[in-house]
Each structure stands twice: as structure tokens, then as C-alpha cells.
Amino acid sequence: MADVRVEVTGTTTTIWMDRPDRRNAVDGPMAAELREAFEAFEADESQRVAVLAGSGGTFCAGADLTAVSDPARRNELDPEGGGSGPMGPSRMRLAKPLIAAVSGYAVAGGLELALLADLRVVERDAVMGVFCRRWGVPLIDGGTVRLPRIVGLGRALDLIMTGRPVGADEALAIGLANRVVEPGEAVDAARELAEQIASFPFECVLTDRASTYAGLDLPLAEALRAEGAAGVPIVAREGAAGAARFVAGAGRHGRFEHEETTHDHHP
Known part of the structure; x- marks a missing residue:
């Protein structure tokens, strides 16, 4: 029985971890399904x-x-740090946006999967944390790499070394959550956010997103040059048309009018 379920609605793909009897804990076969879905x-x-x-x-x-002692279900553990990662997609570098819809618990490797996302929509009663601290299981699915980039070094070390639970309000305050919603609303809110992002001229979205990530690994001057080199061609392909719509009266006073853009161009 599949432990991962995929729903496609318009231009949004929802990837469900669907193993509720184990609180969606990921074993080796489920990790492979997650990777394939991504x-x-x-x-x-x-x-x-x-x-x-x-x-x-x-x-x-x-x-x-429970899969640690079962060779058929054991998560991938590469002593060289390669492979796709024990949780499945955790070492992927996604080219398109991902939003995590966080309900209940996102802990240990589950937190690391949430960190893979660009944005996290978190339900008010959700709990996040490095709960694997208690069991001597290290963060090997990107937690020590992504968490400091999202919340800063000091806050990341606090969460990593103590393993303490983090509620939604604190997660929002430190930048771990991007939106906080009422219980049961995370998926709908994440899908609405996905549709909003997808409604913009999308080559521009992808270019700015990629430049933001690339700039983390580059010296300032090199990052600025790379930003310009990637962005200038988009001005002609998408920006010129957008400028013409603005001159014609669209989007004045900061209005976001989704009917101004289309889904005709795909990455």
C-alpha cells in the first residue's frame, strides 16, 4: 500500500505523506516514494x-x-553523506517552489522535510522541534544546514542542542513559520498561497528564487553580477509585458490583480 499520495489541481501538486498510523514517520520504502513524487x-x-x-x-x-533493525525497511544511510537522504527528497535542490503545510507535529526528520520547503504554513496548535536529540539520532537530512539559514545561527543552535518544542507563535516570531493559521486550515492556506505565487509571470519567479538561493553561497560582488546576468533576459521576456500593463493602468497603488497574468508560459 502506497504511503505517499499525490493530488494535482491546476498548477499545484499536493504531496501527501499518508501513513497516519505511524504519524507519517518515514521508513525506507516511503522515503523512496517521497523522492519519486518530488x-x-x-x-x-x-x-x-x-x-x-x-x-x-x-x-x-x-x-x-522501528525500521532501523529491518534491512527491508531501513532508511538509506550513506557513510559518505551522498544519496538522496534518509527521508527521501532531503538532499534535492528543487527548481520550483515548495510550501510545507504543517499540522500536528513536524519533528526530527519531519522538521527537516519542512525545512526543505521555501515557505511553511503552520497551524496554531502545531509543534516543531529537533525531538531526535533525545535518542542520539543526528540531523542528517539538512537540518544543520537549512535551519541556520532560515532562523539564524543562535536560534538554530538553541533548537538543535536542546531539542525543545517550538510552538507556532514562536516559530512565526523567529522566521521558522511564514504564516500561522487555525487548526485544520494549513493545506487550504498553502494551496491558496501556491496559486498566488503561480499566478505571477513565472519565469521571473523562478529566476528570483534561484538567485536568492545561489547568493547564499557567493561573495557579494559575484552574487550581484549573477543576479543581473540571470535577471536581465527576463526583463525582455516578461518584464516588458508587465510594464506595458502597468502603463495601461493595471496594478496601481500596489494592487495585486491576478487576472493580469496567465499560466501560458511554463518553466
Whole structure:
């Protein structure tokens, strides 16, 4: 029985971790399914934004520790740090936006999957944290790499070394959550956000997103040159048409009018 379920609505792909009896804890076969779902999303030119969610009211409780002693179910552990990552897609560098819809618990490897996303929509009663601190299981799905980039070094070290739970309000205050919504609303809110992002001229969205990530690894002058080199061609392909719409009266006073853009161009 599949532990990952995929729904496609318009240009949004929702990837469900669907193992509620184990609070969506990920074993080796489920990790492979997750990786395949993300690869399919990346390859589908009709799809623009993905939402990652967990069924049964829980995002993901991490790696399934019951699989450690079972060779058929054990998560991938590469001593050289290669492969796709024990949780499945955690070492991917996604080319398109991902939003995590966080409900219940997003802890240990589940937190690391949430960190893979560009944005996190978190339900008010959700809990996030490095709960694997208690069991001697290290963060090997991007947690020590992505968490400091999202919340800063001091806050990341606090969460990593103490393993303490983080509620939605604190997550919002430190930048770990981008939106806080009422219980049961994360998926709908994440899909609405995905549709909003997808409604913009999309080559421009992808270019600015890629430049933002690339700039983290480059010296300032090199990052600025790379930003310009990637962005200037987009001015002609999408920006000129957008400027013409503005001159004609659209979008004045900061209005966001989704009917101004179309989904005709896909990445």
C-alpha cells in the first residue's frame, strides 16, 4: 500500500505523506516514494508549485525508528553523506517552489522535510522541534544546514542542542513559520498561497528564487553580477509585458490583480 499520495489541481501538486498510523514517520520504502513524487513534480512542466502535507492531522514525526533493525525497511544511510537522504527528497535542490503545510507535529526528520520547503504554513496548535536529540539520532537530512539559514545561527543552535518544542507563535516570531493559521486550515492556506505565487509571470519567479538561493553561497560582488546576468533576459521576456500593463493602468497603488497574468508560459 502506497504511503505517499499525490493530488494535482491546476498548477499545484499536493504531496501527501499518508501513513497516519505511524504519524507519517518515514521508513525506507516511503522515503523512496517521497523522492519519486518530488522528481515527478519537478519534471512536469504543467506544475508550478508543490505543497507537502501530512494526513491524519500530523505533518511528520520523523524517521520510523522501528525500521532501523529491518534491512527491508531501513532508511538509506550513506557513510559518505551522498544519496538522496534518509527521508527521501532531503538532499534535492528543487527548481520550483515548495510550501510545507504543517499540522500536528513536524519533528526530527519531519522538521527537516519542512525545512526543505521555501515557505511553511503552520497551524496554531502545531509543534516543531529537533525531538531526535533525545535518542542520539543526528540531523542528517539538512537540518544543520537549512535551519541556520532560515532562523539564524543562535536560534538554530538553541533548537538543535536542546531539542525543545517550538510552538507556532514562536516559530512565526523567529522566521521558522511564514504564516500561522487555525487548526485544520494549513493545506487550504498553502494551496491558496501556491496559486498566488503561480499566478505571477513565472519565469521571473523562478529566476528570483534561484538567485536568492545561489547568493547564499557567493561573495557579494559575484552574487550581484549573477543576479543581473540571470535577471536581465527576463526583463525582455516578461518584464516588458508587465510594464506595458502597468502603463495601461493595471496594478496601481500596489494592487495585486491576478487576472493580469496567465499560466501560458511554463518553466
